[in-house]
Amino acid sequence: xxxxxxxxxxxxxxxxxxxxxxxxxxxxxxxxxxxxxxxxxxxxxxxxxxxxxxxxxxxxxxxxxxxxxxxxxxxxxxxxxxxxxxxxxxxxxxxxxxxxxxxxxxxxxxxxxxxxxxxxxxxxxxxxxxxxxxxxxxxxxxxxxxxxxxxxxxxxxxxxxxxxxxxxxxxxxxxxxxxxxxxxxxxxxxxxxxxxxxxxxxxxxxxxxxxxxxxxxxxxxxxxxxxxxxxxxxxxxxxxxxxxxxxxxxxxxxxxxxxxxxxxxxxxx
Amino acid sequence: xxxxxxxxxxxxxxxxxxxxxxxxxxxxxxxxxxxxxxxxxxxxxxxxxxxxxxxxxxxxxxxxxxxxxxxxxxxxxxxxxxxxxxxxxxxxxxxxxxxxxxxxxxxxxxxxxxxxxxxxxxxxxxxxxxxxxxxxxxxxxxxxxxxxxxxxxxxxxxxxxxxxxxxxxxxxxxxxxxxxxxxxxxxxxxxxxxxxxxxxxxxxxxxxxxxxxxxxxxxxxxxxxxxxxxxxxxxxxxxxxxxxxxxxxxxxxxxxxxxxxxxxxxxxxxxxxx
Numbered sequence: 001x002x003x004x005x006x007x008x009x010x011x012x013x014x015x016x017x018x019x020x021x022x023x024x025x026x027x028x029x030x031x032x033x034x035x036x037x038x039x040x041x042x043x044x045x046x047x048x049x050x051x052x053x054x055x056x057x058x059x060x061x062x063x064x065x066x067x068x069x070x071x072x073x074x075x076x077x078x079x080x081x082x083x084x085x086x087x088x089x090x091x092x093x094x095x096x097x098x099x100x101x102x103x104x105x106x107x108x109x110x111x112x113x114x115x116x117x118x119x120x121x122x123x124x125x126x127x128x129x130x131x132x133x134x135x136x137x138x139x140x141x142x143x144x145x146x147x148x149x150x151x152x153x154x155x156x157x158x159x160x161x162x163x164x165x166x167x168x169x170x171x172x173x174x175x176x177x178x179x180x181x182x183x184x185x186x187x188x189x190x191x192x193x194x195x196x197x198x199x200x201x202x203x204x205x206x207x208x209x210x211x212x213x214x215x216x217x218x219x220x221x222x223x224x225x226x227x228x229x230x231x232x233x234x235x236x237x238x239x240x241x242x243x244x245x246x247x248x249x250x251x252x253x254x255x256x257x258x259x260x261x262x263x264x265x266x267x268x269x
Numbered sequence: 270x271x272x273x274x275x276x277x278x279x280x281x282x283x284x285x286x287x288x289x290x291x292x293x294x295x296x297x298x299x300x301x302x303x304x305x306x307x308x309x310x311x312x313x314x315x316x317x318x319x320x321x322x323x324x325x326x327x328x329x330x331x332x333x334x335x336x337x338x339x340x341x342x343x344x345x346x347x348x349x350x351x352x353x354x355x356x357x358x359x360x361x362x363x364x365x366x367x368x369x370x371x372x373x374x375x376x377x378x379x380x381x382x383x384x385x386x387x388x389x390x391x392x393x394x395x396x397x398x399x400x401x402x403x404x405x406x407x408x409x410x411x412x413x414x415x416x417x418x419x420x421x422x423x424x425x426x427x428x429x430x431x432x433x434x435x436x437x438x439x440x441x442x443x444x445x446x447x448x449x450x451x452x453x454x455x456x457x458x459x460x461x462x463x464x465x466x467x468x469x470x471x472x473x474x475x476x477x478x479x480x481x482x483x484x485x486x487x488x489x490x491x492x493x494x495x496x497x498x499x500x501x502x503x504x505x506x507x508x509x510x511x512x513x514x515x516x517x518x519x520x521x522x523x524x525x526x527x528x529x530x531x532x533x534x535x536x537x538x539x540x541x542x543x
Contacts, residue, residue, distance in 0.1 A: 071442050089446045101443035105461050115447040118457070166447060 018044035022202045023068060023170055028077035030063055036227035037063050040077070043221060043230060045170070050196050050203040052217040054210065056264060060228025061206045062098075062174055068204065069095045069172050082169065091119075094163035096173040100155045102147040108134060109143040111158050115166035126165075133161040136198070138191070153184035160195070170202045177212070189216050190244050210264070214238065214256045215247065222263060232263060326508035335512035343497065344516060351482055351493030351517070354410055358417025359478040363471055366422050370429020370470070374463075375455065380430065391423035395481070399488045413485035413492075420481035421474040428470020432463035468532045472525055479521040 021044035030038040038060045045051050053061040066072040068079055070089040078085045081092055089095075094115065102111050110117070113130035121129075134143055137157040147155055156176055163171050177185045193216060196203055207213050213220050214236050224231040236256045238247060247253055294300045310328045317327030326334070338344040373380045399416055406412040436459050444458045460467075486495020494517045501510035 069446055071446055089448050091448060093446075095443070095446040097439055097443060099439050101437075101439040103440065103458070103461070105464075114443075118444070118447045118449040118453055 018046050020047045021045060022047040022082060023204070024080040025064070025068065026078050026080065028064065028067055028074045028079070030060065030067065030072070030228075031075045038067075038074075039227040039229050041228070041230060045202060045204055046219070047169075047202050048200055049218040050205060050216055051219045051221060052205045052207060052213040053221050053223060054207060054213045054260070055223035055228070055231075056225055057208065058228075059223040059225040061208075061223050064223070064228065065172050065174050065204060065206050069093055071095070091166065092169045094166050094168035094171055096156070096159050096163045096171065096176045098175045098178055100147070100152075100159045100179070102155055102158055104147050107144050107146060108139060108150070108158050111147065112161045112165055115162055119166075129165050130161070133164045134158075136164065136195070137161045151184075153180045153188060156180060156188070164195075164199065168201070170204065173203065173205045175206050175208065177207075185212070186244075192216055193240060210257050210260045211248075214253055214260070220260070222260065234260065324505075324507050326511050330508040331511045331515060334506075334508035335516060338497070338509060338512060344513075347493045347497050347513070348516075348520070349493075351486065351495070354413035354417055354485060355478055355482040357410075358414045358481060359421055359475055361414070362418050362421035362425050362474055362478065366425030366474060367429045367467060367471070370426045370431075370467075371433050371455075371460070371463075373426070373430040374433020374436075375459070383426075384430070387423045387426045390419070391427060395420050396484050396488065399484055403489050408490040412489055413482065416485035416489065417478045417481035420484070421478040424477050425470050425474035428473060429463070429467050432466030432470065433459060435466065436462045465532070468528070472528050475524055475528060476521065479517065479524075483517065 023045040025041050025043040025045075028038060028041040029036075041064060053064060055061050063072060067074045070079070070086055070093070073087075080086070081090065103114065106114070109127060109130050112134055113121075113126040116126035116129060131140075131143065134140060137160055139154060139157050139161065142150065142154065147158065150158070156179070160173075160176065163173075177188050180188060189212060192203075196216075205213075205216065215238070217236060220234045220236065221230060222232040222234065223229065234256065236253070238250070238253055238256075240247065242250070313331075314328040317325055317330065320327075335344070369383060373383055395416070398419060402412050402415050402419070406415060440458050440462055441454060444454045449457065482493075483495060486493055487499065491499040494513050497513035498510055501507070501513065
């Protein structure tokens with residue numbers, strides 16, 4: 001425990017209660033050659049909640065998310081989704097990429113419907129579904145535009161609509177707003193909360209922004225770096241019925257931000 | 270008075286012409302293309318008139334020789350003969366080259382197996398290998414087609430291979446995350462994303478194919494455009510010789526420009542709007 005300055009003396013991840021876990025991470029370790037990226041991670045993600053993986057760079061949060069997605073194989077341990085161990089990507093999980101990963105040669109409509117296209121759904125059907133989610137993320141009117149004609153924020157809306165369109169239980173978001181400017185980020189965070197409310201899905205969200213994590217999350221998993229380990233789990237319990245500006249001024253919100261910052265400042269250079 | 274009115278009449282249209290030209294120059298890229306060619310041809314004409322060499326015809330003489338050769342059908346017959354090994358060789362190189370390049374890009378083992386061969390072939394001075402081809406395949410269409418392939422294939426293979434290796438890995442991950450099959454990954458992500466570089470390789474390959482067919486016609490047996498060049502040189506008909514040289518250069522340039530147009534307008538519709 002003395003090695004891990006971030007962890008509270010009495011902290012034990014197993015003591016955190018999680019009802020109805022949709023994703024379970026069991027003893028996941030990851031080595032890149034001789035570099036230990038993740039050490040024996042045990043986590044449970046509650047259905048219908050937004051859980052954030054937060055930590056300084058090098059803590060392996062994106063690696064962990066990609067292991068959950070099945071995009072990166074773990075060195076040891078297993079990922080259990082809906083009670084079944086998974087080894088690769090599956091229809092119950094959808095990924096939102098940090099760099100958007102949109103096909104530059106395809107229109108917004110085709111990009112959003114691409115997950116359905118890969119499943120072999122007929123064009124009329126998938127376009128109907130794609131249009132619905134394009135509207136849900138606020139991009140109606142842009143169906144026939146190409147990604148380079150959109151701003152960074154709008155591109156990520158396309159990425160989010162694409163992930164929603166396949167109707168997965170779990171959405172995995174890898175620093176989705178890091179390439180978006182500050183004003184749009186705030187708007188985005190509010191929109192994300194609205195979508196969480198509407199879609200009733202499980203969200204696993206990776207970010208390095210403490211404010212963003214506290215603002216959007218039901219639960220925050222703090223990871224510490226080299227190797228990545230779970231150092232704390234925090235439930236912010238922010239009242240989200242209040243309006244966004246009040247939340248950002250709320251003493252409870254600011255206290256949680258401060259608490260996390262005190263835990264992490266040790267890693268800042 | 271009459272003199273005055275005459276002056277006005279002359280000046281007025283000149284001013285509008287100049288104005289029209291200025292507007293045209295601002296709006297159209299083609300103006301600068303035409304200007305560039307005009308400078309080139311004028312320099313050629315002046316150089317021919319000096320003359321810098323008795324074997325260097327003026328531009329106008331060359332142009333006249335060109336139309337004469339088009340008129341009596343020799344130019345058309347020559348192109349018909351030259352285009353056979355060229356089209357055949359480029360078609361084989363494009364199909365085989367893009368396929369091999371893509372397979373090399375997708376599989377490390379195939380890359381290790383084939384890349385050294387094509388790197389050596391690309392580095393080799395192909396003109397030195399042409400006599401070998403003649404020795405094995407004689408002097409017919411096969412030998413000439415082979416000369417085209419020898420020049421065009423390596424550049425197409427190596428560019429296609431590089432194109433596939435530089436595909437955005439995030440897009441491939443995206444396809445995997447939505448459970449795309451390997452086949453979907455190749456045809457829906459890798460090939461479309463590699464298309465611009467594939468096409469650049471194809472353009473270089475076509476340019477190399479033109480070099481190949483000229484080498485074949487000058488070194489194997491004089492036919493087509495190569496024959497026109499060799500024959501008119503031997504009888505000191507320099508204007509005709511230059512007309513044949515310029516014609517093949519023009520054909521090559523137009524072909525490459527058409528490929529470029531095809532790429533931006535057909536392969537990548539999103540580029541057109543930007």
